[in-house]
Amino acid sequence: MNIIRIKKYFPIFTTHKNLVYLDNAATTHKPQCVIDALTAHYAERNANIHRGIYRLSEQATESYDTARAQIARFIGARDASQIIFVRNTTEAINLVAHSYLRHHAKAGDEILLTVMEHHSNIVPWQLAAKEKKLTIRYAHITKTGELDMADLKKKITPRTRLIAVTHASNVLGTINDIAAITRLARARNIPVLVDGAQAVAHMPVNVSALGCDFYAFSGHKMYAPTGIGALYVSKKYLTTMDPFLGGGDMIRSVSLEGATFQDAPERFEAGTPAIEAAVAFGVAADYLTRIGMKNIRTHEKKLTALALKELSKIPGITIYGPTRAEKRTGVISFTSQNIHPHDLASLLDEQDIAIRAGNHCAMPLHTLLGIPATARMSFSLYTSPADIRTACRALRTIVKKLQ
Numbered sequence: 344m345n346i347i348r349i350k351k352y353f354p355i356f357t358t359h360k361n362l363v364y365l366d367n368a369a370t371t372h373k374p375q376c377v378i379d380a381l382t383a384h385y386a387e388r389n390a391n392i393h394r395g396i397y398r399l400s401e402q403a404t405e406s407y408d409t410a411r412a413q414i415a416r417f418i419g420a421r422d423a424s425q426i427i428f429v430r431n432t433t434e435a436i437n438l439v440a441h442s443y444l445r446h447h448a449k450a451g452d453e454i455l456l457t458v459m460e461h462h463s464n465i466v467p468w469q470l471a472a473k474e475k476k477l478t479i480r481y482a483h484i485t486k487t488g489e490l491d492m493a494d495l496k497k498k499i500t501p502r503t504r505l506i507a508v509t510h511a512s513n514v515l516g517t518i519n520d521i522a523a524i525t526r527l528a529r530a531r532n533i534p535v536l537v538d539g540a541q542a543v544a545h546m547p548v549n550v551s552a553l554g555c556d557f558y559a560f561s562g563h564k565m566y567a568p569t570g571i572g573a574l575y576v577s578k579k580y581l582t583t584m585d586p587f588l589g590g591g592d593m594i595r596s597v598s599l600e601g602a603t604f605q606d607a608p609e610r611f612e613a614g615t616p617a618i619e620a621a622v623a624f625g626v627a628a629d630y631l632t633r634i635g636m637k638n639i640r641t642h643e644k645k646l647t648a649l650a651l652k653e654l655s656k657i658p659g660i661t662i663y664g665p666t667r668a669e670k671r672t673g674v675i676s677f678t679s680q681n682i683h684p685h686d687l688a689s690l691l692d693e694q695d696i697a698i699r700a701g702n703h704c705a706m707p708l709h710t711l712l713g714i715p716a717t718a719r720m721s722f723s724l725y726t727s728p729a730d731i732r733t734a735c736r737a738l739r740t741i742v743k744k745l746q
């Protein structure tokens with residue numbers, strides 16, 4: 344991968360010449376092809392979809408359907424109808440809580456999560472649990488920040504109605520063995536939801552090989568616009584789920600007494616969607632495929648190994664999560680003795696280095712780690728070894744000065 348050439352393809356780095364952007368877990372920047380897709384859609388094909396009896400509307404519909412097929416191909420879904428367009432990972436998970444869990448769980452049933460989940464893979468289940476009187480169980484992590492598979496296995500019971508787990512932690516970087524979890528679940532007929540927000544843009548993902556029933560992800564973390572994301576649903580559950588939001592486009596017929604509904608995916612896509620964002624999402628997926636997800640994973644693994652090495656040389660720095668790059672994505676959370684993560688982030692910002700500080704929407708995990716906040720660096724395909732060296736050099740100077 345030619346990082347210099349790739350970086351030139353992301354206009355933000357021309358506008359902000361000295362920017363060292365290490366907050367890719369929050370959102371990624373957009374390549375020229377994605378920006379062009381948005382402009383081209385509005386300039387050439389803008390109309391509402393599905394309803395038009397005129398060519399422009401048919402073209403807009405065709406673009407939207409093409410995007411669905413591109414996303415299906417990108418994650419190895421067998422059929423484009425298994426992809427539901429949503430706003431983001433959060434909405435995808437809420438959709439499953441609403442359309443699947445609320446209608447299939449009874450009082451006393453259980454949902455199995457892990458302690459490393461992002462709030463968007465905790466709170467929707469807590470809301471459903473409160474309403475339906477369900478119990479939430481949490482699988483623990485080991486001392487090295489990996490999922491404790493023995494604990495997870497122990498917490499599966501005859502009342503477990505769903506296992507919801509992140510593919511990769513947005514704090515620890517830990518990559519979870521989803522195939523192993525789905526093997527356990529399948530034997531007991533339990534569906535598995537995977538939060539793919541931190542995985543899809545960083546490693547090859549094939550939902551058919553993973554064997555999961557739901558896979559949720561956001562476009563904006565994989566070089567596409569905000570306001571678009573996707574939920575993959577296995578055929579087994581696609582036909583048994585109830586509608587999510589009610590309104591136009593998701594119905595077959597409506598009378599004053601009631602309504603009948605479309606099949607998936609339209610059944611779950613009420614109202615006018617983010618058409619141009621979906622189109623650009625498909626373009627982003629094809630762009631990643633052209634670069635090659637294996638190449639991206641190899642590149643980011645090297646960056647992670649370098650960052651782990653450089654960070655561990657700085658006195659007083661504690662790194663959280665697995666110590667080996669093979670076990671994690673390019674997300675590294677750390678703390679520095681006596682210096683608050685927010686101070687580290689704002690001092691780095693003075694040098695045009697963007698990192699994130701806080702609890703990263705994973706308060707339960709931070710509580711468990713016994714810290715209120717961490718500083719976090721996260722990488723992407725346009726991150727260079729030089730970016731990491733620059734950030735670590737700056738960090739070392741700040742730590743030296745303040746400690």
Ligand code: PMP
Binds near residue numbers: 433538
């Ligand atoms: N899950 C994980 C693991 C995440 O990192 C994030 C984003 N920080 C989300 C879910 C939520 O993504 P979004 O805000 O795009 O819905």
